[in-house]
Amino acid sequence: MVNASDAQRLEIEKKMTATIQGILAQVAPIASTIDANHGAALMAEISNANDTGMFSAARLAKLMVQITGPSRGVSAQFIAGASTLLDRMGAFSSQVDSELVQTYQNANVTGTLDQTKLQSLAYRQQQVESLSAAIKSSFDRSASDPTQLQRVNNALGQSTIEGMLAAFR
Amino acid sequence: MAHWSKGEEGITSMCGPVNSCGSTGIAVQNGTTSGGGATSAFEASYAANSTVPIPGSVQGAGVVTALQNVLAARTQRIAAMQQALQ
Numbered sequence: 001m002v003n004a005s006d007a008q009r010l011e012i013e014k015k016m017t018a019t020i021q022g023i024l025a026q027v028a029p030i031a032s033t034i035d036a037n038h039g040a041a042l043m044a045e046i047s048n049a050n051d052t053g054m055f056s057a058a059r060l061a062k063l064m065v066q067i068t069g070p071s072r073g074v075s076a077q078f079i080a081g082a083s084t085l086l087d088r089m090g091a092f093s094s095q096v097d098s099e100l101v102q103t104y105q106n107a108n109v110t111g112t113l114d115q116t117k118l119q120s121l122a123y124r125q126q127q128v129e130s131l132s133a134a135i136k137s138s139f140d141r142s143a144s145d146p147t148q149l150q151r152v153n154n155a156l157g158q159s160t161i162e163g164m165l166a167a168f169r
Numbered sequence: 170m171a172h173w174s175k176g177e178e179g180i181t182s183m184c185g186p187v188n189s190c191g192s193t194g195i196a197v198q199n200g201t202t203s204g205g206g207a208t209s210a211f212e213a214s215y216a217a218n219s220t221v222p223i224p225g226s227v228q229g230a231g232v233v234t235a236l237q238n239v240l241a242a243r244t245q246r247i248a249a250m251q252q253a254l255q
Contacts, residue, residue: 032229043226
């Protein structure tokens with residue numbers, strides 16, 4: 001079990017709280033549009049984050065796209081496509097997390113931390129963050145830019161995260 | 170069980186600006202003690218303020234109320250944690 005230092009844990013608590021403040025700022029103006037399903041899903045994400053000490057960025061982003069998209073004039077097609085992409089991104093991120101844990105478990109056994117593997121995982125994590133930023137940017141522009149839906153559809157046709165990223169360029 | 174002293178910093182540093190790690194829960198384990206010794210003041214402050222009310226079923230304006238309640242509880246928890254660290 002990993003024990004972050006007390007100071008690190010406090011910082012994580014602060015970041016989580018800031019994230020929740022950000023969620024509140026986004027949903028408060030459109031609260032009346034939030035149905036029971038999305039309300040429950042949002043509470044489940046917050047409960048999970050409260051238990052684990054972190055949010056799933058992909059799941060949270062997907063929820064926010066679905067909750068805030070309609071009131072921002074984002075099409076249902078874009079919301080559906082972006083949601084699928086965020087599901088894929090979440091799976092990719094979970095795989096990176098899993099391999100990161102395995103890398104440190106191996107280090108505990110062998111006494112040697114595989115730096116090459118760590119660098120590879122850091123690169124892949126960066127790809128996840130780049131894709132997250134690309135989807136977010138596309139979402140922000142989608143209501144006024146019809147080409148964004150085509151980008152999402154192109155990304156959906158890709159089998160690799162590199163391909164998905166390229167679809168947004 | 171071996172302590173992952175090497176892992177902590179690396180794992181935490183991978184988490185990005187908004188806790189962007191996935192759902193494996195590796196960055197921090199709430200309410201655990203470090204080093205196997207007596208519970209620290211920090212741990213005690215965390216445990217004493219660990220109950221954050223999160224309703225399972227909300228919609229509409231209820232979502233805002235729920236988030237405000239969560240934030241109030243978390244703010245209280247953070248204050249206690251900060252106090253324990255001083």
